[in-house]
Structures are given as structure tokens and as C-alpha cells.
Amino acid sequence: MADKPLPSFNGLLNKFKHKTPPPATTTATPVASTANATIRPKSSLARVAKPVPVIATARKVSKKKPISPTDLPQLPLLLEPGLVCVFIGFNPGIQSSLQGHFYAHRSNLFWKMIYESGCVNEPVTYHDDQSMIKRYRYGFHDLVLRSTRSMDELGRVEMLDNVPRLERTLQTYTPAIVCFVGKGIWEKIYKYKTGRILPKDGFAWGLQKNIDFTFVTKDRSTKLFVMPSTSGLAAGMSREHKLALWKELASIITEEREAQKE
Template identity: 35%
Template sequence: MKTRASTLLKQETARISPYFKKEPVKTIKQEIKIQDIPAQGVPDNVDVDLKVLFVGINPGLTSAAKGHHYAGPTNHFWPCLSESGLVDRKVTFTDDVALPALYRLGFTNLTARASRRQTDLSLAEQREGIPMLNHKFETLRPRVACFVGKGIYEIYSGKKCNTMGLQPEEHNIKWLSADGEKGETVMFVMPSTSGIVTAYQKPDKIK
């Protein structure tokens, strides 16, 4: 009886005392508040005459909060790029600013606005970014536009993407170089590097 009374007393003390209250465990999602997210998401990291311009759908909340592309802890983009042969060292999301100059690799998104999930964006909002993306192809003149995800390319092209890799030449964007020479940006599709996409494993994404 005495033991039970003692237990009840301890429980009541823990309930009312500020010194015994447990602090809730904060998760990454709880720490990233909407007011901390820049309105324009993540800035482009680009330059003219790039070898590859990577095109994402839109920034996630973590990427927008950190100001870098593919900065989510479960995103496979940077480990895959490190092993792709396009760079000669390990790179992380903090390198996105330097890669246009160092390796001629650039980064942009179809939609600038950040969101927790792609499904938070309407199809109409995503399509609004197509003219601007085409303008980037024509003025920046990348050799390859690499769409990071089949769904992104299907929104952009308006057609079903049946295979990964190089897409039909009819979708290439033609442009004139600074010297007046004709060139074009070829379209390439790779699997999404999002950690929630399980249809493709890391080796498939590196290819």
C-alpha cells in the first residue's frame, strides 16, 4: 500500500512540476518552418555552355532552407554524382555553387516554389515553368538537359517517357552559339534521386 501511494505521489509530482516535463523530440520536418523557406526556393547555379544542366521538379523544404539543390538527407543525388564519372572527387550539396565553373555542371528546377512534396504543386503550376526552362536552354546552351525524374520530363514534353536515357531528337532544343554556330541541347532522363522513389536503386541512378 505504501509503495502504491509513493508511486502515485511521484506520478502527480511529475505531472505538475515543470522540472519533470519531457521536451518533445524535434524532427527535421518540425524544425523547418514555412516562414524560414525563401519564396523563390533555391537559386539556379548555372553558366553558359554547360556540359550538363540538371533539371529538378522543384526544391524540397530542406533544400530551400539550406539554399542548395538536393540537400535532403535521404536524396541520393550527390552520392550518385560522386560516382558517375562526371566529377573526380566526392561532392555534396554545398558544392552546387562551384560545379558550373569547375565541371561545367549546372542546376535548375522546372518550378521555383519549394514544397514538402511534388504533389503539393498543381499540374498547371508546373507547366508554367516550361517557357522559362526553354529560355534557359536557348540562352545558356547546355549540351545536355538531364531531367532528374521521368515524371518531370513527361510534364515538360507532354508525352509519355518510355525509356530512360537519351530522348528522341525531335525534343532537342536548337540554339545559336555566341559565334553564330548552330547547336542543340539534347534531352536525357534519369531516375528520380528522391529517397522515397524505390523503383530504381542507386546503381540505376548512377547510370
């Protein structure tokens, strides 16, 4: 049997040479969203993160400021000495303030009633309110001067506090007749003057005769007439009943005109 050849010197060195281990193979946990986000183009990411603001244009179109009653001017003071009758309303509505005339809303019956009752002898509209002083000796004023969308926006305390202001104004001009266009106005006057609530059984529409206080004039020479509100929102009384009260007022106005001629 032949002897094995002796290993060479290089062979011995290779036997003890350090061998680099093969790279370890790791199994990555599949995360779909992370992988997709890594390879997604930057332009695609921008489109997803910044959606197009669809409603931005609509907001720019409708920037009209809503009308606020506090921004509206007061109605002119349509009073002067020696008037036959002054009509007192609650306060100006939005349309009245916008137009600058009393009882300007299209649903208000004031201008129809004043003509149909015979208080004036020709059809009139709210555009005629300023000329009524010279033509018929009629004036106009309100319990509260600020405008609101409806009478319900007036506070009870606010209306009550305006009674002395209204009386002082009327005392300056001393009209022959004061017509309150709304029972609520008379209720606040009664409350201010007597400290009591107006009794239901003791109230009657029209000329106020049996009252235990004075208003405007101490000698009671100014006649006080209470009329239902002519607002289109006031539907508690029939049109026929309202017109009958207006005709009663027209009769009192005629008597006053005749008395002033004497």
C-alpha cells in the same frame, strides 16, 4: 344560592378586545442546493466558479511558428553560358531552401550518384553546388521555382505552365547537355510540346534520341537525358539501375568534353 357578581366595565371591554392570531407556521420545501448556496461563503463560491487554468502556461511555451514553404527563399540561379551539363529537378524541397543548396536533403542520392558514376572525380556534397560551375562546368535549375515538402504538392497545371519558362531560361545559356532528374519533368515537357501524354511503350531512360520536337535549341544540338529522381521518396527503381544510368551520363559528358577540345 348566592348571586354572581356583576362584571366590571374593564372586564366588558376585554371581552370585546381584538386578539392577534398566532403566526401561521408553514413547512418550507427542503431544497438542498438553494439552502447550501445561501450559507456558502463567498470565497468558496469564487473557487468553484473560477477553476485554475492549468493549460495556460503550456500555450505560452509553444508559440513557435511552423515553417511554411511560401516563406522560404528561392534557390540561386546556378547557370552561365557554355556549361557542359545542367541538372534540372522538379523544385526545391524544404531542406534545400533552408540550406540554400540543391539536393540538400540527407536522403537524396544525387551527390552520391554524381561521384560514384564518375561524373566528378572526388566526393562532393550539396555545399559544393555553386563551385561546380567552375570546377566541372555543371549548372543547376528546377522546373518549378517554389519550394514544397514533396513533389506531390506540385499541381500538374503548375508544372506544365513552367515548361516554357524553363525552356526560355535554358535558351539563354544553351548548355551542351540537359539532364532531367525525374521522369515527371520529361512527361510535362513532352505534353507541352506535343499535346499528348508520353506513351509508356515509347519511352526509354537515358538519352532521348527519337523525339519529334525540339527543346532548348532548334538544331537539336542540346542533348536531352532523362534520369530517375534521386529523392529518397522515389523507390521505384533499384540503386544499381540508377547508378548504371548515371554512368551512361558520365560517358556522354566525357564525349562532349572531348568534342569541345577539337
